[in-house]
Amino acid sequence: MSLKSENGLWFKCFSCNEILYKNQIEExxxxxxxxxxxxxxxxxxxxxxxxxxxxxxxxxxNIRSDDPLEFRDVKKYxxxxxxxxxxxxxxxxxxxxxCSVNLQRIAIGIxxxxxxxxxxxxxxxERLTLLIEKAANSKLPLVIVxxxxxxxxxxxxxxxxxxxxxxxxxxxxxxxxxPYISIxxxxxxxxxxxxxxxxxxxxxxxxxxxxxxxGPRVIEQTIRQKLPEGFQRAEFLLEKGQIDMIVTRRNxxxxxxxxxKIFL
Amino acid sequence: xxxLSPEFEKPLxxxxxxxxxxxxxxxxxxxxIVALKEKLRKIRKKIFxxxxxxxxxxxxxxxxxxxxxxxLKLIFSDFTEFHGDxxxxxxxxxxxxxxxxxxxxxxxxxxxxxxxxxxxxxxxFGMSHPExxxxxxxxxxxxxxxxxxxxxxxxxxxxxxxxxxxxxxQAAAIANNLREMMTLEVPIVTSVIGEGGSGGALAIAVSNYxxxxxxxxxxxxxxxxxxxxxFRDASRASEAAAALKLTSYDLLRLGVIDEIVxxxxxxxxxxxKRQAEILKKNIKKAIAEVEEKGNYSRNRYEKFRKMxxxxxxx
Numbered sequence: 001m002s003l004k005s006e007n008g009l010w011f012k013c014f015s016c017n018e019i020l021y022k023n024q025i026e027e028x029x030x031x032x033x034x035x036x037x038x039x040x041x042x043x044x045x046x047x048x049x050x051x052x053x054x055x056x057x058x059x060x061x062n063i064r065s066d067d068p069l070e071f072r073d074v075k076k077y078x079x080x081x082x083x084x085x086x087x088x089x090x091x092x093x094x095x096x097x098x099c100s101v102n103l104q105r106i107a108i109g110i111x112x113x114x115x116x117x118x119x120x121x122x123x124x125x126e127r128l129t130l131l132i133e134k135a136a137n138s139k140l141p142l143v144i145v146x147x148x149x150x151x152x153x154x155x156x157x158x159x160x161x162x163x164x165x166x167x168x169x170x171x172x173x174x175x176x177x178x179p180y181i182s183i184x185x186x187x188x189x190x191x192x193x194x195x196x197x198x199x200x201x202x203x204x205x206x207x208x209x210x211x212x213x214x215g216p217r218v219i220e221q222t223i224r225q226k227l228p229e230g231f232q233r234a235e236f237l238l239e240k241g242q243i244d245m246i247v248t249r250r251n252x253x254x255x256x257x258x259x260x261k262i263f264l
Numbered sequence: 265x266x267x268l269s270p271e272f273e274k275p276l277x278x279x280x281x282x283x284x285x286x287x288x289x290x291x292x293x294x295x296x297i298v299a300l301k302e303k304l305r306k307i308r309k310k311i312f313x314x315x316x317x318x319x320x321x322x323x324x325x326x327x328x329x330x331x332x333x334x335x336l337k338l339i340f341s342d343f344t345e346f347h348g349d350x351x352x353x354x355x356x357x358x359x360x361x362x363x364x365x366x367x368x369x370x371x372x373x374x375x376x377x378x379x380x381x382x383x384x385x386x387x388x389f390g391m392s393h394p395e396x397x398x399x400x401x402x403x404x405x406x407x408x409x410x411x412x413x414x415x416x417x418x419x420x421x422x423x424x425x426x427x428x429x430x431x432x433x434q435a436a437a438i439a440n441n442l443r444e445m446m447t448l449e450v451p452i453v454t455s456v457i458g459e460g461g462s463g464g465a466l467a468i469a470v471s472n473y474x475x476x477x478x479x480x481x482x483x484x485x486x487x488x489x490x491x492x493x494x495f496r497d498a499s500r501a502s503e504a505a506a507a508l509k510l511t512s513y514d515l516l517r518l519g520v521i522d523e524i525v526x527x528x529x530x531x532x533x534x535x536x537k538r539q540a541e542i543l544k545k546n547i548k549k550a551i552a553e554v555e556e557k558g559n560y561s562r563n564r565y566e567k568f569r570k571m572x573x574x575x576x577x578x
Contacts, residue, residue, distance in 0.1 A: 061577075068518065068573040069509045073494035091577070122572030129569070151462075151484050153494055156508045157520050160462060160484040161571035164470045167442035168565045174443075191484070193435035194423075194463045199443055213434035213463070214425030218489075222425045232430060240431050 013037055029249035038186065038206060038249070042088075043095040043110040046145050046185075050108070050253050051099035058097040060130050065092060065123040069156050077154040080116070088114045093148070094124045096131045098140065102257040104264070107135040110145040111192070118148030120192055121155040125162025128196060132169035135178055141260050142173060142180040146197040149215070150190015163195035170199045179263040181256055184211050184234070184243070202259050203243045204252075205234035211243070270322035272311055276530075279304045308530055315479070318502035320511050321487055323479040324458045328533035330540070331390075332359065332374035332417045335457065338540030339547070340365055340372055346403060348395075352432060355396030357388045357420070358468075360403040362412065365548060371407035373400045373468055374417030377458070390459075391424035394437035397467045401441050404448055413451040413551050416468045421486065423464030438467040445470035446568070447561050451554035453547055455525070456480045456512075457532075472557075472564050473550040475523040476512040477543070479531055482521070483510035520571060523550075 011020050015037035025032075029049060030039045047056055071077040085091060093115035099108050109131050111118040120128075128144070135142040151159035173180055182200025184193075186209035194213055197203075205211060212232040220227055230236050237243045247255045269277060283300050286293040315323070323329065336343060336359065343363035347354040360373045375396075378387035400416075407414050423434055445452065445468075452471040460469070460482030476482060485493075487505035492498040515521045525546050528535040557563055 064575045064577045066573045066575045069507065071507055073507070074496065122574050125572055126574050153485050153490050153508070155573075156484055156510065157482060157515060157518060158572045160466055161520060161568060163439075163463060164442050164446070164466060164568045165571060167439060168446035168470070168568055171443045171446045172565070175447075189435075191463055194438040194467075195442055196439070198433075198436040198439040211435075212430050213423060213438070214430065219425045219427065219430070223427065227427070231427070240433075242433050242436060 013039075031249060038208060040113060040147075040186065042114050043090075043112045043145075046110050047095075047099065047108075049249055050101055050143070050145075050256060052101065052103065055100040056097050056108075057099070058095065059134070060096050060127040061091055063092070063123050063127050063130070065121050065155070067154075068122070068158055069154070071154045071156070073154075080154070084115055088112070090115045092123045092127065093118050093120070093152075094127050096127045101143075101253060101260070104257055104260055105140060106260070107131050107138075107140040107142045108144070109142075111147045113147040113149075113187075116152060118146070118192070119150060119152035120148060120159060120162050120195075121152035122158050122162060124152070125159075125165050128162075128166050129169045132166065132173050132196075135180075136169070136173045136176045139176065139178055141178060141264065143183065143256060144180070144196060144200075145183045145185060146188040146192055147185045148188060148190070148192035148197075150192050150194075160191065163191050166196040167199060170196060174201075179260060181259055183252070183256075185209050187211070189213065189215055201263070202245075204245055204247050204255065204259075205237065205243050207234055207246050207248060209234045211237050268327040270319065270326065272319050272322070276304065276308055276311070279307070312530055316502070316506070317508075317511050317514075318487065318505040320479050321481050321501075321505050323531050324481045326531060326533055329458055330532050330536040331379065332376045332419055332457065333379075334536055335417060335455075335540050335543060336363075336372065336374065338537060339544045340370075343372065346406075347399075349398035349402060351395070351398060353393070353395045355388075355393050355399055356386050357390050357392045357424070358396035358400055360399055362407075365415070365544060365551075368548065368551060369412050370551070371403050371412050371414045372417075373403055373414065375420040375465075375468070377419055388424060390420040391422060392420065392464060392467075393424050393426070393429045394432045394434050397423075397437040397441050400468050401444055404445065404452075408448050408450045411450060413453065413555070414448070415547060415551075416452065416454045416471065418454060418456040418460050418465045418469050418482070419458035420461045420464045421459055422461035423467070438463050441467040442470055446565055448564075449560055451551055451560055452564070453550045453554060455543060455547065456482050456521070457543075461486060470564065470568065472554040472560060472567070473523075474521045475525050475546055475550065476515060476521045477525050477532060477539075478512050478527040480512055481510045482512075482515055483508050
């Protein structure tokens with residue numbers, strides 16, 4: 001799904017093996033021009049797709065994960081955090097801030113799958129809650145882009161409680177009548193889908209994105225049968241009435257600003 | 265049932281069986297019976313004063329452990345069950361209705377695992393589909409409309425991971441409960457009586473007051489799931505159970521629950537009636553406490569708002 005590069009200039013599409021030039025991909029919204037495969041991208045790319053250039057102001061970067069359980073699996077959680085921060089140049093799995101979308105100022109949160117699978121621990125929950133509270137207090141429309149496997153197991157029960165915390169903050173936002181657009185990308189599952197991601201006034205998904213509560217492997221193990229082709233993909237969710245629309249990356253910015261205009 | 269009991273209970277069960285046999289001729293075996301009973305007491309004490317987290321997991325899932333329907337009968341009077349989510353089905357993994365706890369009218373919502381094999385299948389082992397969460401929320405809204413406090417009981421391995429559940433919006437159903445429960449303007453009091461399995465448990469536990477039976481567990485993922493994902497080995501569940509900090513004692517220390525409800529020595533299954541009495545007393549006390557504080561929705565948000573642990577970087 002993601003990109004592999006030999007030298008940072010040429011990339012190979014995982015889906016069709018086409019060799020692609022970096023600029024070619026960027027100009028095509030990180031979609032393979034040959035086969036239409038959506039490459040996995042991070043917060044920077046989503047910001048580039050959604051925000052007016054140079055308008056992003058980051059927020060809450062000083063809020064970091066702690067290690068409340070002194071957790072270790074095959075590695076210490078503390079060590080894993082440090083390594084991930086170094087590898088991704090991110091401080092946590094969500095980037096928050098404000099920016100403009102076709103001149104409309106918004107509060108924005110973008111989960112980044114590269115940081116421990118975009119998982120939500122205390123810091124992600126706290127940043128998002130602060131962002132939602134800011135959106136409510138300053139009457140800034142809210143956009144959250146999700147890409148996450150769910151709650152972060154390494155922080156145990158605290159990760160679970162972030163689901164209630166973010167959902168509760170969204171109740172405040174709703175009371176203030178501030179619109180919230182939730183954008184689901186590949187993948188959005190578990191504790192993230194079962195909290196803020198599915199609470200958007202409008203829920204938009206990228207084509208083909210995997211979206212659901214339980215991961216497909218867990219379901220297959222439980223029901224002991226193979227899942228049908230396309231199960232839990234965005235198109236399937238649209239058909240089942242679970243999301244409002246599927247929007248391509250190329251159209252995402254314009255659709256977001258058009259939807260916001262309906263409510264503002 | 266004995267076959268299904270956890271390994272660490274087996275020496276106790278063996279002793280109990282021997283005592284029972286000897287008691288067929290009590291006169292003849294008096295001395296031996298007394299000695300064995302003393303031995304039983306000592307071994308039980310040794311095991312139960314230092315249970316490992318995974319032993320507590322096993323107690324929380326114990327085949328003889330009292331389940332929601334037991335407490336429903338033992339704690340509440342005049343219970344009337346209400347069925348269905350008004351959209352799709354009646355999810356029997358959740359039993360909802362209205363009843364009285366002594367003179368206090370309340371809505372009662374809980375996850376039911378079932379006892380016999382056929383009941384377990386009917387109740388889907390306490391694993392809800394979206395309909396279960398929607399039914400629970402419908403009853404909560406009804407309770408709010410008529411100013412009736414809500415009492416919930418958590419005992420589920422988790423929300424059901426299946427095709428129908430996904431098609432009908434399991435994630436959306438849970439998410440919606442979390443947000444709507446946060447705004448409910450009546451007291452919500454929750455007891456975790458067995459397994460608190462992740463989002464499936466939380467979806468009826470966004471409450472003003474959360475108590476947990478001493479040997480209940482509450483976790484973001486099952487120890488088996490955690491072991492297979494993070495330790496890459498499902499057989500390391502015992503290690504994962506310790507790492508996840510999922511016992512009532514851990515959760516009280518982490519500030520996620522308000523109170524531990526003591527269990528009879530050896531576990532709730534040894535004295536279900538007494539357990540129900542203790543639980544009833546605690547629930548009544550909790551309702552009074554929450555009512556006295558008032559501001560239900562605001563206090564609930566403030567309670568959850570504080571949960572988690574972060575660092576502020578310079």
